[in-house]
Amino acid sequence: MTRTCAADGCDNPVPRRPGKIGRQPIYCSPACRPSRARPAVYVEAERADDSDDPSRGWEVRLRRGEHVVVLQRQLGRFSATALAADVLALLEGSPALAGQEGGTIE
Numbered sequence: 001m002t003r004t005c006a007a008d009g010c011d012n013p014v015p016r017r018p019g020k021i022g023r024q025p026i027y028c029s030p031a032c033r034p035s036r037a038r039p040a041v042y043v044e045a046e047r048a049d050d051s052d053d054p055s056r057g058w059e060v061r062l063r064r065g066e067h068v069v070v071l072q073r074q075l076g077r078f079s080a081t082a083l084a085a086d087v088l089a090l091l092e093g094s095p096a097l098a099g100q101e102g103g104t105i106e
């Protein structure tokens with residue numbers, strides 16, 4: 001038995017997951033699921049405030065609202081920017097764009 005996606009204007013069927021514990025999905029895909037309640041995730045590549053080595057004082061962070069996870073410290077600027085681009089590409093599921101920083105996903 002299937003039912004229809006709960007998103008406005010979407011008539012895709014939502015398959016049930018027999019045997020799965022927890023809530024059954026009511027949207028057909030992540031794109032239809034409202035996620036506006038959560039702040040976006042930012043990938044940051046910035047010079048760390050407490051760095052005493054200007055050439056390798058960069059760090060890469062993931063931020064959602066006030067929640068920050070430092071992925072790597074003690075990077076050079078180029079390495080930090082490249083890592084941030086890779087992480088952003090992973091989060092967005094798209095190829096990395098060289099030099100991209102401060103991108104956002106939802």
Ligand SMILES: [Zn+2]
Pocket residue numbers: 005006007010011012027028029032
């Ligand atoms: Zn849908």
